[in-house]
Amino acid sequence: MGSGQVTDWQGKNVTVAGLGVSGIPAAKVLHGLGAQVTVVNDGDDARARAQATELEAIGVTVRLGDGATLPEGTELIVTAPGWKPDKPLFAAAHEAGVPVWGDVELAWRLRGPDAAPWLAVTGTNGKTTTVQMLASILKAAGLRTAAVGNIGVSLLDAVLGEEQYDVLAVELSSYQLHWAPSLRAHSAAVLNIAPDHLDWHGSMEAYAKDKGRIYEGNRVACVYNVADKATEDLVREADVEEGCRAIGFTLGTPGPSQLGVVEGILVDRAFVEDRQKNAQELAEVADVDPPAPHNIANALAAAALARAYGVPPKAVRDGLRAFTPDAHRIAHVADVDGVAYVDDSKATNTHAAEASLAAYESIVWIAGGLAKGAVFEELVTKSAKRLRAAVLIGADRALIREALARHAPEVPVVDLDRTDTGAMLAAVQEAKGLAQPGDTVLLAPACASMDMFANYNQRGDAFAEAVRELGAGA
Template sequence: MSLDVASLGRESSWEGVRAAVGGLGVSGYAAADTLQHLGAHVIVLDDGDDDALREKATLLEMLGVDVRMGPGSTASFPEGVDLFVTSPGWEPTTPLLAEAAARAVPVWGEVELAWRLRGEDAAPWLTVTGTNGKTTTVQMLESILRAQGLNALAVGNVGTPVLEAVMNPEPFDVLAVELSSYQLHWSQSLSAQASAVLNLAPDHIDWHGGLDAYTADKARIYERTQVAAVYNVQDPVTERMVEEAEVVEGCRAIGFTLGIPATGMIGLVDDAIADRAFIPGRVSSAAELGSIKDIGLAAHGDSSRVPAPHVVANALAASALARAHGVEPRAVRDGLRAFVPDAHRIAEVATVAGVRWVDDSKATNAHAAQASLNGFEHVVWVAGGLAKGASFDELVIATRDRLRAVVLIGADRELIAEALRRHAPDVPVVEVDTGKTDPMDRVVEVAAPLAREGDTVLLAPGCASMDQFRNYSARGDSFAAAVHRLRDRS
């Protein structure tokens, strides 16, 4: 008979608890380390076996963790387990997780474990999900919170495990938490101070088993929200999520919009970011939170630059979450000015012979690629990779008038080629087939003569990268290096 772990928290005794951790990635390592520290007997299961995993395994074994790794390690369910903490990458149909359900063993994600271990006077969570823009938004939010003088950190799917931040000996004032649909699937008790769904488009359908299941997991972020449930006015499904959520009494629905905001929204009046949600006189007036030209000013140093619409939308969502926490208008402006985006997010690589080369390798699904393409007038589009079950018809229909030409790479390039033949048959398409090897030198060689002066060659693949690259960063780095070689030859 398994122990009842539902009531256990940071101050509880975990002696006698047998916990299994599925996967030895970033979140799995954090979960195993924390549970061992609390006194539980921990078993880690991972079929992988490489240098990085072995290094983590050695560290955990020195602490007394039972690490079982290598092929076949997840073939059987450990006996006597009271709790299973799963990797966010493990699909719900994974046999070990199905076995846990059959044995009535609770299955938590690392985020759920972190929530339960927060302790007294814990930092509130401001949570963000969406198909695209999550990382940018929580990083903007972190910058705004720090401009207010708060000890804040962006955590979760952005890189730093939530559990690591929660267990930090020096407590934070507030956490900006990025949550993927995978993480939300395994979360049952989160109660954010404020939460946001930025947008919704088909993604990870193979993992969730369908769009309805994916949507339902995204909507979990609004459950038990305390102060503000933030939705995208331009994406009605996010508003429906708020309407259907069981929130804490008194929680308000707050919209963000690229248009003029109505009462209860944050939006734009000309170039100004206007708050009609968090001021006493919001029925008849607005508070200015800054200008759209403030967004990323420190990184770009160009006050005349206007960021792409989806970047502005991310800033509006971050502003709404910060205002829900009580941040002053001045800090919103200063935080947006100080924000520096990560690499591979609409990053200008070089201009060669009057043609801009832009790296948006982070655009790993069709929705993100469409948003990226909408920021440029005439584009030679570099796309392809692993499509993850996505369709590209809507993207092509929406952007075909911008396409000068398309260069396709990767395992699922034919899916994009078919959409282009159906909806943009006059757009030139070149397929670069290098198998599983790096195609970027050939891509740049092919793309350069297709572009005209004033055009942009845009790497916005709309697909994952792992068929040809280690990750999206490696893909973007390779593209940039190939462009620099082109520039040096010119």
Template sequence: MSRDPGTLGRHDGWDGVRAVVAGFGVSGFAAADNLNHLGAAVTALDESAEGDQRAEKAELLEVLGATVRLGEGATATLPDDVDLVVTSPGWRPTAPLLVQARARGIPVWGEVELAWRLRDPDHDTPWLAVTGTNGKTTTVQMLDSILRAAGLRSVAVGNVGLPIVEAVMDPEPYDVLAVELSSFQLHYTDSMRAQAAVVLNVAEDHLDWYGSMAEYAADKGRIYSDVERACVYNVADPVTEQLVRDADVQEGARAIGFTLGMPAVGMVGLVEDILADRAFIEARDTSAAELCTVADLASDAPHVVANALAAAALARAHGVSQAAVRDGLRAFRPDGHRISVVAEHAGITWVDDSKATNPHAAQASLLAAEPVVWVAGGLAKGATFDDLVRTVHTRLRAVVLLGRDRDVIAGALARHAPDVPVIEVDERETGVTDGEPVPVGTATMRRAVAAAGELARPGDTVLLAPGCASMDLFTSYADRGEVFAAAVRDRIAGSPG
């Protein structure tokens, strides 16, 4: 006899629940593994049998009693007897399997929703949640560093780091979770109540998934639903403030702004070169508390400072001390492929910001350097580049374009920066190295780096900030960044002097 999964939690037996997990990536495996552990009858489905060691994970789950179907056609039809579908975040609501589930009245949860329902009621670990078009990972990692500096058992989870289900099911409870959430994850999340949450910014992205910017922003805004203590918003981005105004929060929750300007009462911001708190101190009407200085951060780039202020606001909402904020931000170092200096040679600085996968992120990176030879292009995901080019065109020495949607950027440059030299690198040529064929992406990037090197002058920055996703030519943004860095190193090694 089937059971209603909506009534079940961590300490209930899930025997009799028939669960389908749609997608068998990192979060899908975590969901399937833990549902199976709880006693549910699990069927995991994915059109791909490659990546993330899927074959090995499938074999492991099958040994434990689950059913796993991978490969073409595996997700075309929803099995007959199903009580719950847990979907991976990248699946669109229009996916046939999810359409069939809704038509049959079967609940569709994301891994985040499942994780929230599986929290240990005896250890109500607070969630500090972060979303936004850009800066999510950096902010969450800064936040985790601050929480650890405060002596708390914390971990970065969600769209970065550990799957949330794994964290909530850990036998040793965490004190607090730093949770990165994408709009896709939030789309399939209904019950979550973060202790504090932030929308860092809302800019054009994922319009190939959403019908409109309004739908995209609305999913971002779901992070504020039922927040307990603080809804943190970006003073420079009115959309984020409106999302706070529209949110239904718990009584006593406060709206806290972060700004690169002087903070008003109820905000965190900058007082000259000091990150200052006028939100979480008793004397906020008349004074501000120093959290750290800009020099304490890994970079003084404006978007890095903004991320630090957002992370500090969430930590302060949790009750963390000023000293812990300072120590955590001092200790933080960003991941690779995020404004990472690859090399400095002959007066030219080569920078990898492959993680800039949309125009808003690329703009932030471009505004941190001048003059710039900009290397860009890939999968635009429905985004446009006119606003970006209008904003940064005076900083551009030249532009090198590659990738499937490079014409979208080329069009914006023609309209708003017609005097900036543009070189487009196509994908027709590969090559051979040591008798082995070179992948198309590698060959294309080598040509892009060579073109950028010819255009750059001493004092310039050659910046890989694609503004696009990577999967047309590379396996991931990390792969793209590594190929770029290797091409730069090879070029420098082969240059005279």
């Protein structure tokens, strides 16, 4: 397939794998460019049928309940990012020499000659917050930008829409990167790498390799986490453009070519004259909301990418001050009887929960849900000294209970043998009985929510509602 000008697509046979948030826009865009589009989908439920009817009305062919067979004459597959690489459809494509792109690859190929450069972010945790901080900083510098990709505006809309952008802040998941071989960012960051989605990638090595694709062909800066050697290793392995620099971020004092923290100030020793001797003040730790350690790391990564793009120091400070975190990300719900109640329902894996637990001194921890194959030994070992008590809910709570018994036997544990939605109120009431003034009751489940709730938002809302009931009765 060529560069993606309209003439390339006329009459091309393209198969779109998967209905859904990326599949439907991709099918419509390709159809609009003149391609012959067939959508294949594993599911055949009422929702899929309604979506199929909508697409068929504009002339797209849809095959429901058969996502395994390669349609006759297919010249390209555009896949939803969630489809696993070991699907039979992709084996058939490989056999037939048919390329497979994701929606990100499609968007990249459809960019015009004067398209806005991409500042890209990936990592196991913190991606969305970092990209939103980055967009806020770029806006504070007077640039036309948007947070796109895995969040916000769809990349296809950003690339093909009416709106003109100077630069895009792009969040990319490991899935999206796997299917985006020709993506070349202006600058990119890998925030951290911890075991996640291993059921999809097959191994930690394959997961890290897909994350590392974000650095391929970077022009200005590869931003890595000094505290996470795996991210620096990925920079070393990347094939970048001549003159592209490795830029580290650290919660400690930065060395040359790094951003870091000195006495409560975020400083830049990378994008300054004579970086051996000089440092540029960017913002105060107090400008970061909330100022938890992992969130300061997010702010430094966002600042590094913005500075790589040439943004002045004042815009970093103004952008961080203007940024408001999303709901359910270490959100302070209320103080009741001298105890703080904090909702970090977004902590759906052990790495995110560890960062959350590190932000408080004395914690009554509410945890549990669907483990997705995770183990909790390291999380409990690292956090044990901060735990006043733990209240466990959800389908896989026994895994956390066993880790606590082994590595923090002195921590009292309440095991609520419940997976109904009402369990959250009971958990908060138990936590109230265990907490002392000055403590934090922290919902940081370290697990997915789908055993009990529709999603982590609903789980966080249930926690906040339970806390409000406590407050009302206080």
